[in-house]
Amino acid sequence: MQNNLIKISFKLNGKQVESEVLAGMTVLELLRRNFRLTAAKEGCGKGECGACTIMLNDQPINSCLKLAATLKNDDEIISVEGFNEDKLMNNIQQAFVEEGAVQCGFCIPGMTITSYHLLQNNPNPDEHAIKQALSGNICRCTGYRKIEAAVKKAADRRHE
Ligand code: FES
Numbered sequence: 001m002q003n004n005l006i007k008i009s010f011k012l013n014g015k016q017v018e019s020e021v022l023a024g025m026t027v028l029e030l031l032r033r034n035f036r037l038t039a040a041k042e043g044c045g046k047g048e049c050g051a052c053t054i055m056l057n058d059q060p061i062n063s064c065l066k067l068a069a070t071l072k073n074d075d076e077i078i079s080v081e082g083f084n085e086d087k088l089m090n091n092i093q094q095a096f097v098e099e100g101a102v103q104c105g106f107c108i109p110g111m112t113i114t115s116y117h118l119l120q121n122n123p124n125p126d127e128h129a130i131k132q133a134l135s136g137n138i139c140r141c142t143g144y145r146k147i148e149a150a151v152k153k154a155a156d157r158r159h160e
């Protein structure tokens with residue numbers, strides 16, 4: 001029986017990779033099933049919660065909305081796992097821990113990627129900018145104040 005697999009190639013966490021996907025498979029499913037990268041989570045599955053946030057070509061996207069078959073050779077995906085050696089990301093993660101911003105942890109990979117993108121583009125965000133940046137990331141544990149404090153702390157630390 002023909003299973004209509006589509007061959008794709010793209011850059012993932014610094015390496016060119018290949019995979020075979022079904023037409024309807026999302027990038028979130030691709031990462032979790034084909035590459036066993038499980039930091040990005042499926043919350044709503046329809047672009048509303050941000051739990052599945054990853055970087056695609058330096059922009060945070062909801063990976064549950066992007067079809068894997070649309071990835072091109074020169075597309076570059078970075079998931080949280082790909083930021084292990086990154087100083088800014090390590091700073092953010094450390095600040096989340098110190099501020100007690102991690103409760104169940106489900107939203108945290110997405111929160112940290114969104115925060116990373118914010119701090120890359122705005123090294124000194126005020127409260128409004130932080131709230132705005134994180135507005136697409138939902139925390140079901142409602143830990144927003146601590147999450148916002150963690151982002152502020154990570155920003156302040158960059159200037160020490
Ligand atoms: S799982 Fe993708 S936005 Fe909620």
Ligand code: FES
Nearest residue numbers: 104107139140141
């Ligand atoms: S820490 Fe539980 S969903 Fe945010």
